[in-house]
Amino acid sequence: MPVSGHQAEGSELAVNVFVIGIAGRTGTLLASALQHRGDQVRGLVRRGGQRDALAAQGIETVVGDIARMTSAELASTFADAEAVLFAAGSNGGAAEVTRAVDGDGVDKTIEAMRRAGLRRLALVSVLPESWRERSLSDEEEYYFAVKKQADVAVARSDLDWLILRPSLLTDEPGTGRVSLGPAELHGQIPRADVAETLAALVHEPRIGRQILELNGGDTPIPEAVRRSIR
Structure with missing residues (x-):
């Protein structure tokens, strides 16, 4: 991932990041984690109220609906970003929403990045075997199919x-330790x-x-990331 941005605290270069889904439960935590590293963080929100809440944290956002925007409109929101992180998701709701967000939304993001001349995209996906111990509804089965297509x-x-394919997400406090690898x-993981x-x-x-899968584990996050270098 390009890290040609300004110097953050310590020896690490800061990155200018645009987060799609920045107002979601994972997206807001991601924004905070990036800010803590000294990165410049912007993102896409659906409603003005979400914009105001994130502005209070010093995060600039653009109001727009990934399900309705064109790739050209989306490209115009990226400004001078170096990396785009796609953390939006329908969470297995209505099929038309799943297709618009988890499927078409990713396709539009790829095209928008090409238009904007950006190279680095990180997608938060899902482990394919998630919830397989349950009896899934048709909409949930469709959700997993669309996520795989994306x-x-x-x-x-x-x-x-x-x-990045995380296991079942929880809202428990983070542990700082994970299991990260190709499989x-x-x-579950906070x-x-x-x-x-x-x-x-x-x-x-x-x-x-690379496709990396992520689960709760015993390895400190910085070490787990270093072990994934190929």
Whole structure:
């Protein structure tokens, strides 16, 4: 991932990041984790109230609906971003919303990045075996199918991409320890640890064009990220 931005605290270069889904539960934690590292963070929100709440944290946002925006409109929101993080999601709701956000939204993001001349995209996806111990509804099955299609679209793109597949997300406090690799068991993980892991991955230029799976574990996040360098 490009890290050609300004110097943050310490020796790490800061990154100018645009987050799609910045007002979501994972997105807000991600924004905070990036800010803590000294990154410049902007994002896309659907409502003015969300914009005001994030402005109180010093985060600039653009109001727009990923489900309705064109790729050209989306490209215009990126400004001088160096990396785009896609953390939006329908969470397995109505099929038309799933398609618009998790499917078409990712396709539009890929095209918008090409228009804007951006290279680095990180997508928060889902472990394919999530919830397989349950009896899933048709809409939930559709959600997993669309998420897989989005993974394929990203992996087949010419971008410098990264796909992160976390296990079941919880709102428990983060532990700072995870299990991260090409294949992980499905368990559960605090959203805070997902956010911290993705923020760390943004700052590792040697990790690219990889699918990484993420679960709760015993390895400190910085070490887990270093072990994923190929």
